[in-house]
Amino acid sequence: IEDNCIVVNDVELFRKIDPQTYEFLIWEGIRSFITVPLFGSENEVMGFVGVDNFNKDETAMTRRLLEEISYFISSRMIANGLLSRLDSISNHDELTGLLNRHGYHAELERYLDEHPDDPFTLVLIDIDDFKIINDMYGHITGDDALKNLAADLNEIFRSNAIVARTGGDELSVCIKNTENEVAERYIRELSESDHGFMFEEKYYPFKISIGYSTYPDQSRDLSLLLRQADSALYYVKSAGKHGYRRYGKDIKLTKRLQMAFNVKNVARYVPGAILVYEAENEKKILYANDELIKMFECENMEEFMEYTNGSFDGIVHPDEIKRVDDAIWEQIDKDVNGCKDYVDYRIITKKGNVREVIDCGRYVNSEFYGRVFYVMLLDKDEWRRSKGEEG
Numbered sequence: 001i002e003d004n005c006i007v008v009n010d011v012e013l014f015r016k017i018d019p020q021t022y023e024f025l026i027w028e029g030i031r032s033f034i035t036v037p038l039f040g041s042e043n044e045v046m047g048f049v050g051v052d053n054f055n056k057d058e059t060a061m062t063r064r065l066l067e068e069i070s071y072f073i074s075s076r077m078i079a080n081g082l083l084s085r086l087d088s089i090s091n092h093d094e095l096t097g098l099l100n101r102h103g104y105h106a107e108l109e110r111y112l113d114e115h116p117d118d119p120f121t122l123v124l125i126d127i128d129d130f131k132i133i134n135d136m137y138g139h140i141t142g143d144d145a146l147k148n149l150a151a152d153l154n155e156i157f158r159s160n161a162i163v164a165r166t167g168g169d170e171l172s173v174c175i176k177n178t179e180n181e182v183a184e185r186y187i188r189e190l191s192e193s194d195h196g197f198m199f200e201e202k203y204y205p206f207k208i209s210i211g212y213s214t215y216p217d218q219s220r221d222l223s224l225l226l227r228q229a230d231s232a233l234y235y236v237k238s239a240g241k242h243g244y245r246r247y248g249k250d251i252k253l254t255k256r257l258q259m260a261f262n263v264k265n266v267a268r269y270v271p272g273a274i275l276v277y278e279a280e281n282e283k284k285i286l287y288a289n290d291e292l293i294k295m296f297e298c299e300n301m302e303e304f305m306e307y308t309n310g311s312f313d314g315i316v317h318p319d320e321i322k323r324v325d326d327a328i329w330e331q332i333d334k335d336v337n338g339c340k341d342y343v344d345y346r347i348i349t350k351k352g353n354v355r356e357v358i359d360c361g362r363y364v365n366s367e368f369y370g371r372v373f374y375v376m377l378l379d380k381d382e383w384r385r386s387k388g389e390e391g
Contacts, residue, residue, distance in 0.1 A: 004036060004037050005034065005035070005036050005063055005066075005067070006033075006034065006035045006036075006050075007034050007059065007063065008032055008033050008034075009032050009056060009059075010031065010032055011025045011026070011030060011031055011032065011033075020101070020166075020167075023167060024101065024167060024168075027167065027168040029053075030052040030053065031052075031053055032052065032053055032054060032056070033050050033051065033052040033053070033054070034050055034051050034054055034059070034062055034063055034066060035048045035049065035050030035051075035066075036048065036049060036050070036063070036066045036067055036070045037070070038070050038073055038074045038077065039070075039074055040074070040077075046074065046077060047090060049066060049069060049070050049073060050066065051066060090102065090103075091103030091106065093164070093165040095143055095146060095147065095165070096146055096147055096150035096165050096171075097150070098150050098153075098163050098164050098165045098171070099162065099163065099164035099165075100164065100165060100166070101164065101165075101166040101167070103164065104162065104164030104166055104172055104174075107162045107164075107174075108122075108162065108174055108222060109222065111162065111174065111176065112215075112222060115176075115177065117216075118176070118177040119177065119178065119179055119180070119214065119215060119216065119217075120174055120175060120176050120177060120178065120214075120215050121174070121175040121178060121180065121183035121187075121212055121213070121214050121215070122172070122173075122174055122212060122213050122214075122215070122225050122226060122228075122229045123172065123173040123174070123175065123183075123187060123210060123211075123212040123229065124166075124170060124171075124172055124210065124211045124212065124229045124230055124232075124233045125149070125153070125170065125171045125172070125173070125190070125208050125209070125210050125233075126169060126170050126171075126208065126209045126210075126233055126237065127145060127146070127149060127169045127206055127207075127208055128206060128207045128208060128209055128237075128241040128242055129206070129241075130142065130145070130168070130169035130206075133145055133197075133206065135287065136286060137197075137199045137204075141197055141199050142169075144197045144198070145195075145196075145197040145206060146165070146169065146171075148195065148196065148197055149171060149195055149208070150163070150165065150171065152190070152193060152195055153171060153173060153190070156186060156189055156190050156193070157173055157175065157186060160175065160176055160177070160178065161173050161174060161175050161176060162174040162176065180214050180217070180246075183212070183214070184246070187210055187212060187244050188244065190208070190210065190244075191208065191210055191242075191243065191244045195207070195208060207241065207242035208242070209233060209236040209237050209241050209242060209243060209244075210233065210236065210243070210244035210245070211229050211230065211231065211232030211233025211234070211235065211236055211244070211245055211246075211247065212229050212232060212244070212245075212246055212247070213225045213226075213228035213229040213232065213246065213247040214246065218247060228247035228251075229247060231247060231251050232245045232246060232247040232248075232251055233245075235251045270289075270291075270376075272291060272376040272377065272378050273288075273289065273291040273292035273294075273295045273357075273376065273377040273378075274287070274288070274289040274291065274292060274374075274375070274376055274377075275287070275288055275289075275292055275312075275315070275373075275374075275375040275376075275377060276288075276372055276373070276374050276375070277311075277312040277372065277373055277375070278370065278371070278372055278373075279363060279370075279371040279372055279373050280370070280371055282311050283311050283312035283313055284310060284311060285305065285308065285310050285311060285312065285314075285315075286372065288301065288304060288305075292304070292377060295347075295349070295355070295357075295377065295379065296308070296347065296349050296350055297349040297350045297351045297353065298349075298350050303350070307350045312373075315347060316345050316346075316347065317345060317346035317347060317348055317354070319346075320345045320346060323345070324343055324345045324359075327341070327343045328341045328343055328359075328361065328373075331343075332363050339362060339363040339364065340360070340361065340362050340363070341359070341360075341361045341362075341363070342358070342359070342360055342361075343358075343359045343361075344356060344357065344358050344359065344380060345357065345359065355379060355380070355381070356379075356380035356381065357377045357378060357379060357380055358377070358378045358380055358383060359375055359376075359377055360375065360376045360377075360378070361373045361374065361375040361376075362374045362375075
């Protein structure tokens, strides 16, 4: 911080000191930022203006430009009386209309100051497999899922709660002046209610995970209560998702961010090509990791999908499609490996190179996509070399 200017060259510094802020910044794709305050007529701070992911070689110039812009914006705000509007915008989530994280925490602190002896329950709600919804149906549909869940929260909790969107797919509720047993009935209703979204005129349900903590019996410290609810939510997620759990002594108080593996990194660094495709109809490809795209000598996902026609049949060498299909279903029908299959075949890369691969698949019934195969492909020549065998 220099002369009211905040310069953060790498948001990694928030990882330990403020994990929730770090998680929000990473979700928004922000790796660095510069921000300067907007001052009012009495030198009070009205807000901030900033730039993210700036060119670090141009830090000084970016800072000077922001300072000049801030003077202009401040004067316009003062002249046009925009402060009240800015206050509303800064405290609310544009997508759902709920309070945002900043507004939620401000309301919690205000409520606690005014009602220090009233019991309340802090609830954290997370959409299960939200990333898959975004990847499969697009971010607009993911936004619809969030808006629908926000509407469900408002319907269930009505005026007796503070409701907010506090993260990417995380919503929060403070159930005010309510005993634990009553609060749990609300939470059970929320967990068991139907939640979903529409895509191409078809309804798709989704599930949620819930963690919560209670005041004052578990703590009178607001920040600790939030951590307890967060840990309870992680407990539910790690136990298989779709459920609810009150924080208890058997739950380790820790940060989900520190405990959870990043799914994107798992898919990126696992030593093999990962493929997910529909088991029926056109065998539509639902997911391919970078390793699979590289195996087919394609530059990106779009090129890979175009080359394979977005189908598993486009993965397999044309001369082997029927043999491979028969071999897979023979194993699945016999269920000799617990809905798993093992088959090898040839592929043709975009550059025309022929490779032999080993296909290790699992047949599952997915809640979102119906019957699908999860597959790992290994290059057969690389596998032989790793064992010291000749090709």
